Amino acid sequence: MTDYFWLIPLIPALSTLILVLFGQKLPKKYISFQACFAVFASFVISVISFIGLLQTSHEHLPIIKNLFSWIHAGSFKADLAFQLDPLSSVMTLVVTGVGFLIHWYSVGYMADDKGYTRYFTYLNLFTFAMLILVMGSNLVLMFVGWEGVGLCSYLLIGFWFEKHSAANAGKKAFIVNRIGDAAFILGIFFIFVNIGSGEFRVINEAIGSGVITQGLATLIALLLFAGATGKSAQIPLYIWLPDAMEGPTPVSALIHAATMVTAGVYMVARMNVLFTFSGSAGSIVAIIGAVTAVFAASMALTQNDIKRVLAYSTISQIGYMFIGCGVGAYAAGMFHLYTHAFFKSLLFLAAGSVMHALSGELNMQKMGGLRKYLPLTYPTFLVGAIAIAGIPFLSGFFSKDAILTSAYASGQYFVWALGIFGAVLTAFYMFRLIFLTFFGNERLEPEAKKHLHESPRSMTIPLVFLAFFSVVAGYVGLPVVAGKNLDFFGRFLEPVIHQAHEAHLSLGTEWLLILISVAVAVTGIFIAWVFYIKNPNIPHNLVRKFPGPYKLLFNKYYVDEIYNTLFVNSTIKGSEIVYDHFDLKVIDGAVNGSAKATNFFGKILSYFQTGFIKDYALIFLLGAILLLGYLLF
């Protein structure tokens, strides 16, 4: 049943090709059908391959389909080969499954946009690139997908490029990612130089047999992780993600919440042998993840733009995934990636539905009391918020708990404490968002109120699906306290994840940890309720009392400004100096100088061109005589 898994990325590719070539001539209905169907077909094959994978014994993993030898130069070799193993199977399911629902949603959301064809072309192209990323069997192919999704991200953030801010946000995302990618490709070079192959199988075996030293492994792991901080928006390269919200909302849901930004987590999980072998690289990953989780969550506290809150929330949640990977619980990190894909895309799509209802309003201060107007958006949004807050029996609870338990079990209590603190903030800002949007007084603009309506069915049905999965997705990975061997997700990933150390906690400790994380989630929600429902004056009083911290948070710690002065402006200034002194004088001088020299010698030589035939003949004759003389004497 796994024979045709290599078709998964090729179907969206084919669809993209058709849309590029004939998209302008095809009717709109057909375009939406084809774009959605291509992803759905991939999803069906993913499911079939997944079932086939369950029946395959561990010795036959990974299943590799080598399409053709792509690059073969000297000792450098890279094949166009796809790999099916539990890790890539989970990713293909998430990418095509969530991707399909978001395609479907886009049909309604983008219905009146004049860039409809372009939008679906990009979206299919993105799906293709993302599938290449997760299915490539070597680092080079993975890098192709890695760059491909980066390109699609740029194109889709700047989708409404006539808007200045959107075009700038696209550029920012692309450039910031470039910084991480430079480190990433350096890491790939190191692997090629020291191991001689980019195939994941070969790399894992080589590390197992001790080809590289631990120090070198740490260097490579950190370079690769630097790439991940760019793509997955972690400190210090997270700044592009909030701006990326300029793109259409389904794009934010698909690329900047569910799939592309989690590529870094996937990459770390894919290279888990390297990170485990290095040891210290894992700790750095965990600490950066934990700090990002809290840092981003704190910035989400004061934002008024509904999508920006979700963007910071995404950064924070990816931080949790990195905590999982960093403490050696790669399965837990992947588990959170998988549940997060559902509830975060649900939140984004629901936010898009709110925007749609309010004719594009993003400011939560101008919402309020929407729950009776949006009978389907409100409950689905609420489900997503509960899931992300970590309330028991929804998916987010299981995965976040798995990560925090592993962090505690690994003995990195500092990371665990940050994770717990981040959980309070998460619950608080999520419910602040819910309360500001759906409860309280209506603060709508009169114009928006006139057009207030629930979204069309093609938008609400995907919401319901995603809400359903946000509830049930967690039940494939139950914690130990629910019973032994109920962690299907962890066991499924076992063949690819080489667990460094099993978590050995007593049942009592496990229960205690769960109680703590539930308690902090409830506390966060309770504080939000007190702040925004029971006594709405508290936030204002707090702001008046502590204007400094509030300003710091509201302006996102001035990180953008600091980066601007430190890096952007100094680069611009430095470039100007180089332009004045090097470009204008040295380079232009050399170019103009050679032109002048040519001109000068040409002028001199042109004096010989008298135009008299006799002069030419005379020179010719003299030449002939000279030559003759030379030959004779």
Add this chain to the structure above:
Amino acid sequence: MIPYNYFLILSIILFVLGAIAFFVKRDLITQFMAIEIMFNAANLAFLTFAKAANSLDGQIIVFFVITVAAAEAAVGLAIILLIYRRKKTIKTEDIRTMKG
């Protein structure tokens, strides 16, 4: 039998006459004829050397040169004719578009 030197001296005289005529005369037709004389001087030298070396190759080359020269004469005259039609002159000092 006449010594080969005589032929060579005649050839040199013809060539020098042709060269002088080329530099002295001002119209293209005469210069063209001067070139033809130089041609034939060269032919004569060729033949002489061929005979002296007792080889047929030189004589055959002379045949080729004569044929090519015939063709060249036709082309050259045609060019001169065209120059005349265009410029209404065949004086070389009036044709100076190549001046640098």
